[in-house]
Amino acid sequence: MDTRDLRNCFGKFPTGVTVVTWFEGIEKRGITVNSFTSVSLDPPLALVSIDKKANAYNAMKGCNFTINILSAEQEKIAWQFAGKQQDSLIIDWVISGVAPKINDSAAWIECKPWKEYDAGDHVLFIGEILDFHSKEGEALLFYQGKMGSTKVLVN
Template identity: 45%
Template sequence: MVTMTDAAARPPLDTRALRGSLGQYATGVAVVTYQSDDGPRGATINSFTSVSMDPPLILVSFARSTTTAQLLGDRPFTVNVLAANQLDVALQFAGRQQTGLQVPWSPTAQVPRLLGTVAWLQCKPWATYDGGDHVLFVGEIVHHDCRRGEPLLFHRGTFRMIGVGVYDLPRIVQLDGRPIAPWVGHAHLLHEISEYLEP
């Protein structure tokens, strides 16, 4: 059991080092869009969480100091999962104005939504929770869609694209745990590809 005295005696965490640890977790990049009194708005996030499938719930969070945390409240919102070619959109909604960018708003969406994304999830408000210096918004998915394409990624403070698939790595290991030669993995991949070639 942790007492108040124990908690007070602990030194504070190094915030910069903590960000470095959290940044090792690679995520996708999305923009949460919603309708404000002044028109459609959005904010870039690098993570959202699937909470439940029945009912279908997802969670997004925003720092209390942000406009989105203050405005989102009980408004419907859409999570737009950005494609790899939408870096300019990500930067725009992260507060870095992109000269000449025409924001690709969908002209038919009931809740503001972006075009060209690899997926989108339209939500109605479900619950709001205290998350320390953040506000946690849980939404119930009411509409969604996706298309084929590569997503935009974020890792260690940098936007990235998908690299080599795991299937390119060796598929077998030696019984004593020693690493297998890299060519073995390539041979397995070649064998897999050859199964789809015409005789």
């Protein structure tokens, strides 16, 4: 099976764009993730899938984390945490709660570790939701290697 073709096939499914953030000591860390889903309302659980080759894989283990669902205006933040340096980008952090949050995200979900599952070349981190917040506005989407809002990607 050609993994590039499989990746392109997966790319036909539009997803939201998140940046998962956590504290490493006093430092704020994060990784761009589009493999995110709700899992359960009782108990409240959410899941992110992290590649085992990513630095975040080991760094996140056992850490509280926040899933920041990015707004349509936060594309540069998504690229920054995907490893593509964005010159002159300043991240506006909110450091209250159990893990750092990115200000002006469309939504954020604070989690404490609940369970981890091996999933081939990825690990599924399931977090128990401690707190959440959302606001009105367009979320950032990823489709066939491109980012934009629902208005941009539908046309």
